Structure formats: structure tokens, C-alpha cells
Amino acid sequence: MLISTVGIIIFCKDVIAINILIIYLCKFIYKICVLFGRGSSLPGKIALKLRPDILKSAAKKFKVIMVTGTNGKTTTSAMITNILRLDNKSVISNNTGANMIDGILTCFIANYGKSGWAVMETDEAYTRVITEYLKPEFIVVTNVFRDQLDRFGEIYTTWEKIKDAILKSPESKLVFNGDLELFAKIDFKNPVFYYGFKNGAGEKKVNAENAFCLCCGERLTFNFITFSNLGDYYCENCGFKRPFLSYTLDEIIEQTTEGTKAIISGVPVELSVPGVYNVYNALAAFALADLAGIDKEQIALGLSTQGSCFGRNESIKVDGSSLHMALIKNPTGCDQCIDAITLYSDPCSLLFMLNDNWADGTDVSWVWDANFEKTAGMQYSKVLIGGMRRYDMAIRLKVAGLDEKKFVLLEDDNQILESVSDCKGKVFAFCTYTAMTGLRRTMYNKGIVKDMWK
Amino acid sequence: MEINIVHLYPDLLNTYGDLGNLWILRERAKARGIDVKIHNVSVLNDINECDLLFLGGGQDFEQSLVIEDLIKNKKQYIKDYIENEGVCLCICGGYQLLGEYYMSAAGEKLPGISILPIRTEAGHKRLIGNIIVQGENEIYVGFENHAGRTYIGDLKPFGKVLSGHGNNGEDGLEGCIYKNTYCTYMHGPLLSKNPILADELLIKALSKKYGNVTLNPLNDYYENQAKKAVLMRALPELCER
Ligand SMILES: [Zn+2]
Numbered sequence: 030m031l032i033s034t035v036g037i038i039i040f041c042k043d044v045i046a047i048n049i050l051i052i053y054l055c056k057f058i059y060k061i062c063v064l065f066g067r068g069s070s071l072p073g074k075i076a077l078k079l080r081p082d083i084l085k086s087a088a089k090k091f092k093v094i095m096v097t098g099t100n101g102k103t104t105t106s107a108m109i110t111n112i113l114r115l116d117n118k119s120v121i122s123n124n125t126g127a128n129m130i131d132g133i134l135t136c137f138i139a140n141y142g143k144s145g146w147a148v149m150e151t152d153e154a155y156t157r158v159i160t161e162y163l164k165p166e167f168i169v170v171t172n173v174f175r176d177q178l179d180r181f182g183e184i185y186t187t188w189e190k191i192k193d194a195i196l197k198s199p200e201s202k203l204v205f206n207g208d209l210e211l212f213a214k215i216d217f218k219n220p221v222f223y224y225g226f227k228n229g230a231g232e233k234k235v236n237a238e239n240a241f242c243l244c245c246g247e248r249l250t251f252n253f254i255t256f257s258n259l260g261d262y263y264c265e266n267c268g269f270k271r272p273f274l275s276y277t278l279d280e281i282i283e284q285t286t287e288g289t290k291a292i293i294s295g296v297p298v299e300l301s302v303p304g305v306y307n308v309y310n311a312l313a314a315f316a317l318a319d320l321a322g323i324d325k326e327q328i329a330l331g332l333s334t335q336g337s338c339f340g341r342n343e344s345i346k347v348d349g350s351s352l353h354m355a356l357i358k359n360p361t362g363c364d365q366c367i368d369a370i371t372l373y374s375d376p377c378s379l380l381f382m383l384n385d386n387w388a389d390g391t392d393v394s395w396v397w398d399a400n401f402e403k404t405a406g407m408q409y410s411k412v413l414i415g416g417m418r419r420y421d422m423a424i425r426l427k428v429a430g431l432d433e434k435k436f437v438l439l440e441d442d443n444q445i446l447e448s449v450s451d452c453k454g455k456v457f458a459f460c461t462y463t464a465m466t467g468l469r470r471t472m473y474n475k476g477i478v479k480d481m482w483k
Numbered sequence: 484m485e486i487n488i489v490h491l492y493p494d495l496l497n498t499y500g501d502l503g504n505l506w507i508l509r510e511r512a513k514a515r516g517i518d519v520k521i522h523n524v525s526v527l528n529d530i531n532e533c534d535l536l537f538l539g540g541g542q543d544f545e546q547s548l549v550i551e552d553l554i555k556n557k558k559q560y561i562k563d564y565i566e567n568e569g570v571c572l573c574i575c576g577g578y579q580l581l582g583e584y585y586m587s588a589a590g591e592k593l594p595g596i597s598i599l600p601i602r603t604e605a606g607h608k609r610l611i612g613n614i615i616v617q618g619e620n621e622i623y624v625g626f627e628n629h630a631g632r633t634y635i636g637d638l639k640p641f642g643k644v645l646s647g648h649g650n651n652g653e654d655g656l657e658g659c660i661y662k663n664t665y666c667t668y669m670h671g672p673l674l675s676k677n678p679i680l681a682d683e684l685l686i687k688a689l690s691k692k693y694g695n696v697t698l699n700p701l702n703d704y705y706e707n708q709a710k711k712a713v714l715m716r717a718l719p720e721l722c723e724r
Contacts, residue, residue, distance in 0.1 A: 392611075394672055397503030417712070420712055421676070424705045427705065
């Protein structure tokens with residue numbers, strides 16, 4: 030195959046044909062990578078080097094759904110994929126978190142020859158590179174919060190990047206979180222659909238800590254806030270207010286650590302993932318699926334059979350203990366994990382792992398903006414602390430009011446797993462990205478988990 | 484004893500865990516039996532009792548909202564407070580605002596309150612990463628993340644850069660000190676890994692109020708280990724000492 034490929038490249042002068050050949054060549058490389066057990070973005074990287082515009086050819090037969098935003102893009106993409114698949118649609122997606130240009134391109138290369146829907150979770154910074162070559166059918170933006178400011182500088186800078194991406198694709202239908210003020214002041218030609226909460230879930234508070242009108246700078250007033258700065262806002266000074274919502278969360282019926290029962294746009298849904306933040310993800314997926322023409326009952330079925338994504342709520346048996354892992358990476362997402370886990374009121378232990386590699390965010394100061402105070406009220410018997418920046422974490426937890434006498438500082442994954450099994454019960458873990466993947470690799474090597482990537 | 488800590492614009496200037504600095508001051512004071520009151524002062528509010536003033540950093544949009552109120556309502560108070568040797572800690576955006584002007588990321592020239600003779604120019608590359616500086620008696624560690632390049636003229640620096648960028652990435656200086664006002668780009672938050680500095684601020688504020696105050700030492704094992712972890716990575720030779 031390789032010889033014939035090279036042969037055709039030599040004889041072929043047609044640009045499109047060359048692109049197709051490069052794609053086949055990279056698909057071949059992809060298969061070799063898989064054979065050696067390495068899922069990587071290498072094929073995409075090589076293809077990009079050869080032809081920067083190769084994405085256009087690789088994705089030609091797909092209707093693309095681009096999902097971006099600070100938090101929730103993995104879960105939202107997984108929900109959309111699940112709904113479409115249950116409806117017997119052909120769907121591809123980059124669901125292991127390879128969400129930069131080379132990862133996305135690799136996904137298209139690996140699936141070259143197929144057609145149908147492509148659900149692409151996209152890193153905010155790469156959205157405008159993607160729309161340079163692809164015109165997605167839909168662009169879903171979950172939210173823009175403070176995340177790894179060392180990478181993106183400021184939330185407004187991130188939002189500018191996403192806006193640039195949208196300007197390059199004026200026909201894409203936009204699905205936006207209507208409860209986030211930032212998304213209301215826009216000037217696109219695209220059709221826009223907003224989703225949000227009809228009423229506040231749980232307590233109502235009307236003072237967001239730092240929400241100011243983007244039109245006149247006055248402090249915003251809220252009829253209710255769901256979390257962070259999300260809610261039904263308006264400006265008393267200039268009349269700026271939340272836009273019309275095409276899709277609404279009508280009512281939350283029940284919330285547990287396992288999931289949420291709710292009514293979305295008149296349809297009862299049972300979400301198999303917990304927390305208000307996942308209700309937002311479900312709203313985004315619901316809106317998208319409805320716009321894509323999926324039957325509403327079918328959407329509800331898709332949402333109720335949604336499994337937990339890698340690292341985003343899963344339970345692992347470690348001897349007599351069950352380790353419940355949550356990925357933390359920024360204050361808003363971390364607070365949502367804390368809210369979901371603190372619903373658990375029985376005795377348990379806690380594990381915190383803080384790393385500061387590139388993928389975690391090199392700045393650990395964000396832990397001071399997350400509400401670890403709330404975990405101090407749990408019935409914990411031990412507080413295990415690990416990771417490269419474990420002492421920073423220990424100081425944070427001490428100030429948060431957790432009992433210092435129960436702290437156990439652990440140097441490596443082996444020590445951590447030993448301590449976890451000594452807990453003999455539920456252990457709730459909060460881990461940054463590389464801390465989690467590292468621990469998972471150690472568990473894989475020890476045979477505690479069967480797959481490195483779930 | 485009692486200490487009044489004023490947090491200026493907590494709703495507008497609070498990025499990179501700025502609030503952590505106040506919590507650490509509070510915990511360290513409480514551990515010595517000192518009463519702590521934290522007063523949140525924002526737009527239109529007045530500063531009343533103040534033994535320690537804190538000003539954090541914000542994003543350009545929020546910072547632009549702050550300037551107007553600072554100039555109109557608080558400039559004179561802060562100027563008198565600083566000149567009278569009141570204790571003041573300013574980080575990142577709060578540091579820039581005390582100066583003559585600063586250039587925003589969008590290239591707009593925004594006025595400061597001109598209490599200190601410092602200027603902040605725009606830079607295109609953000610200066611980001613762990614930073615280690617040599618202060619007068621102590622080595623400090625933190626994390627910096629700023630686009631602005633600040634020049635402090637003849638003022639005394641907060642420290643000399645041992646690793647990282649500092650004020651502007653050129654002159655090897657970080658932050659500035661004027662009387663009892665400490666300005667720095669170091670967050671992290673700064674006081675979480677520099678307990679000696681936290682105590683220095685408390686001692687200065689309390690001594691100004693009650694005459695010579697000393698504080699008994701606390702167990703700073705985690706704090707010192709956290710600092711050592713940063714030092715070990717960039718300057719392992721410093722840890723030998
Ligand atoms: Zn307004």
C-alpha cells in the first residue's frame with residue numbers, strides 16, 4: 030500500500046488528489062499508532078505540516094458540530110454524541126479530550142471515508158483556526174469562565190477568540206448559554222438560540238459578586254442566580270437584559286449525588302450525571318439535538334443513558350475502598366464538583382491532588398478562588414493530600430478550616446493508593462488533570478483499572 | 484488587640500486568589516489572639532477604620548470601572564494614609580493603579596492615582612510563571628502573570644529577581660516599597676508561601692497602633708515546604724543553604 034501511495038503522489042499533480050493521498054498516508058500512520066497501543070495526535074500533526082488546509086478535505090463529508098467553552102464541553106459533546114447515536118445516526122467525535130487542531134484533524138483522518146455527524150469538542154483558543162477551514166453546521170458555546178488565566182490571559186480575550194471563529198462562519202447556527210451575560214451583547218449574522226433556567230434552582234440570591242453591565246458598567250441585578258454569574262440578569266440603568274430563551278429548564282424535581290430529575294422545555298428528563306452544571310450541559314445538548322431534528326422523547330432517552338465521561342465522576346474499587354474521582358481545573362468547575370460531593374453526608378475520606386504542569390494550568394493560585402470551605406463540613410476521617418504542589422493545597426485546606434490533625438501528605442501515587450485502600454470506605458478525590466491521568470496510569474499498571482482510557 | 488483590614492473593591496479587583504492573602508492575615512492574627520475585622524469597601528463606599536489596606540488585581544474592564552471611583556472618591560484618603568506610613572499591600576492591578584498611568588492590553592492609556600512615581604507600559608507578551616526574588620532580608624516566591632511593564636524610577640524595589648521576569652523583564656527588579664506600602668506582581672497568593680512577610684505586615688500595622696508589638700512564632704511547616712518546592716525547581720542551589 031505504501032509503495033503504491035508514493036507512486037501515485039509522484040504521478041499526480043491534482044491538488045485535491047494530493048490532499049486525499051496525504052489523508053490516506055496519515056490514516057495508515059494512525060493505524061500503526063493504534064497497533065502499538067498509542068492513541069496520539071501525531072497523524073494530524075504530520076498532515077498539518079504537509080498541507081495546512083488539509084482539514085477542509087478531511088472533513089468534507091461531515092456535518093460538523095463544534096462544542097467549545099471553558100467548562101462542560103467534554104460532557105456536552107458526549108451527551109450530543111450519545112443522543113445522535115441512539116437515534117441511529119452515524120457520528121464521529123474526538124471524545125478523549127484531544128481538542129486542539131491536531132487532535133481534531135487526527136479524528137477526521139481516522140474516520141476518513143465515513144460520513145454523517147462530527148461532534149468536535151474544541152479548545153477555545155483553536156476555534157478560529159478550525160473555522161478557517163470548516164464551516165460547522167452548529168457552534169455550541171457552553172460558557173466562558175476564568176480558567177487557566179496563564180494560558181488565555183483574560184475571559185474577554187477568550188471570548189474575542191470565539192467571536193473571531195464565529196465571524197468566519199456566518200451561516201453556522203449558534204447555541205449559547207443565555208444565562209451568561211457575556212453572550213448577550215453580540216452582533217452576528219448567524220441564527221442564535223439561547224438556553225437557560227426559567228426559574229432559579231434552589232436558593233435565590235440576587236447579588237452576583239462581580240457582574241457589571243457590559244453596556245453601561247452599572248452593577249447588574251438578578252431575579253435569580255443558578256451559580257457563579259449565571260442567571261436571570263438585567264440592568265436597572267440601561268435596560269440590558271437576558272435574551273429570549275428558546276430552550277428552558279422549567280423545573281428541577283430531584284437532585285442526588287447520582288443524577289438529576291428535571292423538566293426541560295416541557296419534557297421530563299432523568300440525567301445520569303449530578304449537579305446543576307450538568308443541567309446546563311444537558312440543556313445545551315437538548316437544544317442542539319432538537320435543532321438537528323431529533324425527536325424530543327429520543328433526546329430524553331439519550332440524556333438518561335449518558336454514562337460518566339473519563340475523569341468526570343467515576344467510581345473505582347481499590348481493595349476495600351471505593352475511589353470516586355472528580356477532575357478539577359478551575360474555580361467554577363471545582364465548586365460544582367464540591368457542591369455535588371458535599372451532598373454526601375455519611376463518613377468518608379477525602380483526597381486532594383494538585384499538580385502544576387501545562388495541562389493543569391501552571392498557576393495554582395486558583396485554588397484560593399474555589400470554595401473548599403464547604404468540604405470542611407463533611408464527615409471525613411482522613412484528608413489525603415498529594416501532587417507536585419501538595420503543600421500549597423495543604424495551606425489552602427488549613428485556611429478553609431479542615432482539621433489539620435487529619436492531614437496525610439503523600440509523596441507519590443503508590444503511597445496514595447496504599448492510603449486510599451487503608452481508608453476502607455468511600456474516598457472522594459479532587460484531582461487536577463495530570464494528577465488524575467498519572468494516578469490512573471499507576472492503577473492501570475497495578476491492574477486496578479482495566480483501561481487506561483475509559 | 485484588634486486589627487482592621489480594608490479590602491478595596493473586592494467585587495472588582497479579585498483575581499488569582501487575591502482574597503487568600505486576607506484570609507492568611509486573618510488566620511495568623513487570630514492564632515495570636517488578635518481580633519480581626521475585614522471591611523469590604525467598593526465603589527461609592529468610604530474607608531473608615533483602617534490599619535492595613537489591601538488592593539488586588541483585576542481584568543482591564545473591571546479595572547477601568549475602579550479608576551473613576553478611585554480618583555473621584557478615594558484618592559486623597561489613600562494618599563494621606565500612605566504618606567502617614569499606613570500599611571498597604573498592593574498586588575498586580577492594584578500596584579499599577581497607584582502609579583501615574585498604565586497602558587491597557589488594548590493600547591489605551593489609563594490614568595492611575597499618581598501616589599507613586601511609577602509608570603506601566605504595554606507589552607505584547609505576557610510575563611507568566613513562578614518567580615523568586617531576593618528581598619532585603621528574605622527570599623520571596625510567588626507567581627506572576629502580567630502584560631504591563633512597570634518602571635519604578637528611584638523607588639526601592641520589593642526584591643531583586645532571582646528567577647522569573649519581575650516589573651518589566653529588563654531591569655531585574657520586582658515590585659516597589661515606599662514607606663509601609665508594598666507593591667508587587669507576585670500573587671500565588673503571595674502570603675501563602677511567605678509567612679515572614681505576612682507577619683511583617685501585621686507587626687507594622689499593630690505597632691503603629693499599639694507601640695512596639697512582637698508576635699510569637701507559628702508552625703509554618705507547610706508554608707516553608709511550599710516555598711521550598713518552588714525554589715527546588717528553579718534554583719535548587721538556594722535550598723542547600
Ligand atoms: Zn446597563
